[in-house]
Amino acid sequence: MIKVLFFGRVRESLDCAEQAVPFTSGLDLDALQQALIEEGGPSWGDVLTEENMIRAINHEVVDGNPELAEGDEVAFFPPVTGG
Amino acid sequence: MSVSVQTDDFDVRQLQRDLLAGANAEGAVATFTGYVRAENVARDVYSMELEHYPGMTEKSIRDILEQSCKRWPVMSASVVHRVGKLMPGEQIVWVGISSAHREASFAACEFAMDYLKTRAPFWKRELGPDGATWVEARASDSARAGRW
Numbered sequence: 001m002i003k004v005l006f007f008g009r010v011r012e013s014l015d016c017a018e019q020a021v022p023f024t025s026g027l028d029l030d031a032l033q034q035a036l037i038e039e040g041g042p043s044w045g046d047v048l049t050e051e052n053m054i055r056a057i058n059h060e061v062v063d064g065n066p067e068l069a070e071g072d073e074v075a076f077f078p079p080v081t082g083g
Numbered sequence: 084m085s086v087s088v089q090t091d092d093f094d095v096r097q098l099q100r101d102l103l104a105g106a107n108a109e110g111a112v113a114t115f116t117g118y119v120r121a122e123n124v125a126r127d128v129y130s131m132e133l134e135h136y137p138g139m140t141e142k143s144i145r146d147i148l149e150q151s152c153k154r155w156p157v158m159s160a161s162v163v164h165r166v167g168k169l170m171p172g173e174q175i176v177w178v179g180i181s182s183a184h185r186e187a188s189f190a191a192c193e194f195a196m197d198y199l200k201t202r203a204p205f206w207k208r209e210l211g212p213d214g215a216t217w218v219e220a221r222a223s224d225s226a227r228a229g230r231w
Contacts, residue, residue, distance in 0.1 A: 007134060007135075007136055007204065008134055008217060009217040011134075012217075052220075056136075056139060056204075059143075061202075075136060077136065077204060077206070078206065078217070078220070079220030080200075080201065080202065080203060080204050080205055080206060080220065081200075081205065081206050081207045081217075081218040081219070081220055082135070082175075082199060082203050082206070083117055083164075083175070083176050083196060083199050083200035083205070
């Protein structure tokens with residue numbers, strides 16, 4: 001399984017903090033995002049494709065579309081505002 | 084190196100003593116303390132909620148402090164960041180950097196704060212007269228971090 005986490009405004013908009021998506025061989029980040037949108041519906045599509053959306057795999061922000069591995073933790077969140 | 088993400092308030096004098104514990108080669112400590120303001124973008128702020136990504140938050144701050152140690156001759160570095168509900172006037176964040184001389188301490192402290200504001204996964208939501216609003220990231224913060 002892939003553990004998927006949502007934070008901040010993204011978590012609130014989706015009304016969801018955590019999801020699990022089954023891992024299949026060759027699954028990449030874009031395909032995972034598409035699976036979430038197909039499961040969640042058009043409103044999930046609007047939120048997850050927002051400009052400036054940050055995606056992280058195993059606590060590292062990633063660019064592009066890396067392949068995932070069984071047990072990975074993926075997170076979607078808006079630009080950070082701490083400090 | 085020390086990183087703490089916590090709901091409790093912190094004592095800056097104790098943190099500075101801990102930063103220097105047992106050492107006597109340091110000639111300079113630079114610290115930064117951030118506070119909740121009662122007004123932001125011309126709106127009153129009644130309270131603030133700080134959310135974070137447990138695990139990634141600590142890792143990203145540790146990465147930032149490690150980078151500061153590579154760029155400057157830092158002797159010790161410490162960050163405390165609060166999460167949860169905070170009221171105007173309360174302390175949010177503390178950064179302390181010790182070094183032999185002031186130049187490295189000042190620079191590393193500013194670098195750590197600029198990177199923390201643009202890379203560490205915290206999100207602020209303010210409660211004001213119009214209800215709760217997520218704080219938007221500022222281009223000026225990205226520009227400051229981009230200087231390094």
